[in-house]
Amino acid sequence: xxxxxxxxxxxxxxxxxERNPVVVIIGETGSGKSTQLSQMLHKRGYTKSGxxxxxxxxxxxxxxxxxxVAQELGVRLGExxxxxxxxxxxxxxxxxxxxxxxGVLLRESLTNPELNQxxxxxxxxxxxxxxxxxxxxxLMKRLVKIRxxxxxxxxxxxxxxxxxVSRFFSNCPxxxxxxxxxxxxxxxxxxRPSSYLEASLKTAIDIHVREPEGDVLIFMTGQDDxxxxxxxxxxxxxxxxxxxxxxAIVLPLHGSLPPEMQVRVFSPPPLNCRRFIVATNxxxxxxxxxxxxxxxxxxYVKQRQYNPSTGMYSLDVVQISRVQxxxxxxxxGRTRPGKCYRLYPSMVYHDELLDATVPEIQRSSLAGSVxxxxxxxxxxxxxxxFDLLDPPSSESLEDxxxxxxxxxxxxxxxxxxxxxxxxxxxxxxxxxSRTLMEANECGCLSQALTVAAMLSAETTLLPGRSKSNEKKxxxxxxxxxxxxxxxxxxxxxxIYEHWDQTxxxxxxxxxxxxxxxxxxxxxxxxxxxCQIMQKIGNGSLDVRTNxxxxxxxxxxRNLRKALCVGYANQLAERMIRHNGxxxxxxxxQLVQVHPSSVLRADEEGMLPNYVVYHELIATxxxxxxxxxxxxxxxxxxxxxxxxxxxxxxLSGGSSHSEERIxxxxxxxxxxxxxxxxxxxxxxxxxxAARERFLARKANR
DNA sequence: GAGCACTGC
Numbered sequence: 001x002x003x004x005x006x007x008x009x010x011x012x013x014x015x016x017x018e019r020n021p022v023v024v025i026i027g028e029t030g031s032g033k034s035t036q037l038s039q040m041l042h043k044r045g046y047t048k049s050g051x052x053x054x055x056x057x058x059x060x061x062x063x064x065x066x067x068x069v070a071q072e073l074g075v076r077l078g079e080x081x082x083x084x085x086x087x088x089x090x091x092x093x094x095x096x097x098x099x100x101x102x103g104v105l106l107r108e109s110l111t112n113p114e115l116n117q118x119x120x121x122x123x124x125x126x127x128x129x130x131x132x133x134x135x136x137x138x139l140m141k142r143l144v145k146i147r148x149x150x151x152x153x154x155x156x157x158x159x160x161x162x163x164x165v166s167r168f169f170s171n172c173p174x175x176x177x178x179x180x181x182x183x184x185x186x187x188x189x190x191x192r193p194s195s196y197l198e199a200s201l202k203t204a205i206d207i208h209v210r211e212p213e214g215d216v217l218i219f220m221t222g223q224d225d226x227x228x229x230x231x232x233x234x235x236x237x238x239x240x241x242x243x244x245x246x247x248a249i250v251l252p253l254h255g256s257l258p259p260e261m262q263v264r265v266f267s268p269p270p271l272n273c274r275r276f277i278v279a280t281n282x283x284x285x286x287x288x289x290x291x292x293x294x295x296x297x298x299x300y301v302k303q304r305q306y307n308p309s310t311g312m313y314s315l316d317v318v319q320i321s322r323v324q325x326x327x328x329x330x331x332x333g334r335t336r337p338g339k340c341y342r343l344y345p346s347m348v349y350h351d352e353l354l355d356a357t358v359p360e361i362q363r364s365s366l367a368g369s370v371x372x373x374x375x376x377x378x379x380x381x382x383x384x385x386f387d388l389l390d391p392p393s394s395e396s397l398e399d400x401x402x403x404x405x406x407x408x409x410x411x412x413x414x415x416x417x418x419x420x421x422x423x424x425x426x427x428x429x430x431x432x433s434r435t436l437m438e439a440n441e442c443g444c445l446s447q448a449l450t451v452a453a454m455l456s457a458e459t460t461l462l463p464g465r466s467k468s469n470e471k472k473x474x475x476x477x478x479x480x481x482x483x484x485x486x487x488x489x490x491x492x493x494x495i496y497e498h499w500d501q502t503x504x505x506x507x508x509x510x511x512x513x514x515x516x517x518x519x520x521x522x523x524x525x526x527x528x529x530c531q532i533m534q535k536i537g538n539g540s541l542d543v544r545t546n547x548x549x550x551x552x553x554x555x556x557r558n559l560r561k562a563l564c565v566g567y568a569n570q571l572a573e574r575m576i577r578h579n580g581x582x583x584x585x586x587x588x589q590l591v592q593v594h595p596s597s598v599l600r601a602d603e604e605g606m607l608p609n610y611v612v613y614h615e616l617i618a619t620x621x622x623x624x625x626x627x628x629x630x631x632x633x634x635x636x637x638x639x640x641x642x643x644x645x646x647x648x649x650l651s652g653g654s655s656h657s658e659e660r661i662x663x664x665x666x667x668x669x670x671x672x673x674x675x676x677x678x679x680x681x682x683x684x685x686x687x688a689a690r691e692r693f694l695a696r697k698a699n700r
Numbered sequence: 701g702a703g704c705a706c707t708g709c
């Protein structure tokens with residue numbers, strides 16, 4: 001700690017902060033900015049008038065960095081130094097330095113827009129440009145003007161374009177702090193390979209044969225490529241080993257790997273053994289692997305992007321940015337001088353790659369963010385001109401407004417409604433918040449809470465739940481409910497209710513290949529949503545899960561109706577002659593129900609006339625994922641509203657208008673939902689992964 | 701008859 005580069009700059013930093021409301025600090029990896037800045041300011045007395053907040057883009061980072069700082073200051077975590085992340089607030093009245101995720105800080109500013117409890121706000125890792133960080137940057141710009149006398153803002157980052165941020169904050173000073181990285185030699189390919197998988201394989205073997213010891217980190221785009229490369233590498237190494245090469249092991253590393261497999265990269269390799277780590281961009285920022293000396297960079301990354309003109313997401317393999325390329329190269333120089341092999345020519349790096357990754361705010365649907373900003377009532381700011389470092393396109397903003405209008409969050413003049421205000425308080429996508437509001441009126445709040453919570457856990461939930469997989473499974477057939485034909489939302493509801501009736505039995509999850517961790521997360525989310533809804537409804541709502549309701553034939557009418565209102569912006573109508581659908585948006589799209597859906601066709605093989613969907617995603621074709629049957633009479637008012645839509649009025653209006661929709665409280669007895677301690681479920685995850693692997697193999 | 705990079709309230 002004593003030799004951290006940033007400490008040599010202490011006086012300079014404190015002096016600059018003293019004289020400026022906003023300071024940008026560029027510090028490479030290993031500079032110590034995340035742990036030291038807060039301590040410096042604390043020592044200098046900035047915690048006398050308020051708390052120092054340090055935001056992090058990730059939960060683990062908030063926890064681990066705060067732990068370090070507490071240790072260095074010799075205090076107990078949760079007292080002078082603490083952290084706050086979703087579901088976990090380890091701060092107390094004593095807390096002077098608080099680490100939190102940027103999402104938590106955004107939530108806090110909802111109840112306290114001026115964030116008066118803080119004397120200093122440090123936005124760390126701003127170069128990652130997460131949606132939340134970008135919105136915070138915009139809020140900070142405004143806040144320093146309002147709280148001129150008593151707020152300091154520091155923006156710290158590894159490779160952020162300091163000049164750009166400085167210009168954004170009226171030319172605030174930029175301080176550069178060197179990092180502790182070793183030099184990394186960059187080697188380019190003479191041309192772009194026809195297959196970067198083969199090129200990676202060849203380069204890896206070359207390194208293994210020619211270069212001295214040191215681990216190799218290979219950046220690939222996804223699980224499929226990683227699995228292929230791991231197999232090929234193992235094969236090639238085995239053939240080599242009879243020669244004079246040192247031993248080697250190959251480790252995959254990606255997000256859908258069970259935690260205990262991910263952790264393997266942290267245990268040191270056996271003596272005289274080289275490790276090959278084949279990873280996604282998870283190894284770029286989220287996980288740091290020690291011992292890496294060589295990096296192989298394919299130059300590609302898989303990125304999810306939103307197209308506001310179609311309302312569709314797609315997951316594309318795209319070229320990385322220069323910032324990303326540098327970040328990847330830096331992974332080779334953490335312990336000693338290293339080498340980075342770029343599988344593309346230097347001309348591509350210099351002329352073709354984008355300077356920086358397209359920020360998330362330009363790649364996402366903005367309905368949630370626009371609603372959030374509208375709910376802040378920043379009377380001095382026109383929401384559509386909200387000052388952001390990289391503003392989204394007007395098309396994207398208009399798309400957000402249309403969506404919000406269709407679900408009654410804003411009126412025809414673009415003003416936030418009372419419903420919209422309540423929606424903003426829920427940590428959910430607007431469609432699901434709206435569903436909860438409506439469900440509250442329909443008397444099916446409890447069911448809607450469950451559906452919303454289940455959808456929050458998304459993919460972690462059901463590995464291979466399709467029918468064919470169930471048939472092929474060797475064990476007893478799954479007893480998982482199937483949504484009674486109504487669709488995926490209903491199935492999710494039934495699964496949770498089933499689990500609830502087993503008293504949250506972990507074995508039941510395992511037997512049905514549900515991820516215990518995912519289910520525990522759902523339980524946490526549901527509890528949090530319950531609490532917020534209770535607060536909104538003054539504690540009088542019925543949020544109980546169904547207790548063995550003995551209805552022989554339930555058609556989930558109320559719940560489906562609530563979903564239809566909530567998903568008014570995600571409605572589709574079936575074609576007359578076949579089972580394709582046309583979305584009922586502003587620009588109609590031809591889409592299909594995702595094959596994994598449990599939606600059932602009638603005796604003639606036809607799917608329902610109308611469905612709402614949770615998400616549109618273009619993979620091999622445009623698909624609707626998670627669909628639910630809705631009825632014609634509920635659809636009519638939506639189509640009417642769609643006709644009346646006037647985008648000029650929506651984006652121009654700032655006058656307040658009357659409320660047309662009110663949420664009424666229903667007086668019903670309440671029951672606290674119990675809390676469960678999250679449990680590990682590594683076995684089931686490994687099991688599920690193995691099953692998927694075997695199933696795939698058997699298919700070919 | 702498909703497949704999913706990474707985060708977060």
